[in-house]
Amino acid sequence: MIPNHIDKNDKKAVAAYFIKQRFLKESKDFYDGLIEREGKNYTFIYGQPSEEVFDFLLSNGYIIENVAHITWKIYKPLDK
Helix, strand or coil: CCCCCCCCCCHHHHHHHHHHHHHHHHHHHHHHHHHHHHCCCEEEEECCCCHHHHHHHHHCCCEEEEEECCEEEEECCCCC
């Protein structure tokens, strides 16, 4: 489903939207894989991920804590 603010006749805008959605989904899958491999309900990440990815994770129920300088703890939602 393409949001209403994107012109459905603009092929570049539509492609950009779907590329962004795929990037966000693959980022979420990456963090889910890390959490699963560690066997806990959370993982630590180091560095500064994009704010766009953090916003997407937060909107999907993840909890993100700033543990230290450029160190984050990401908790998977309990109901997923």
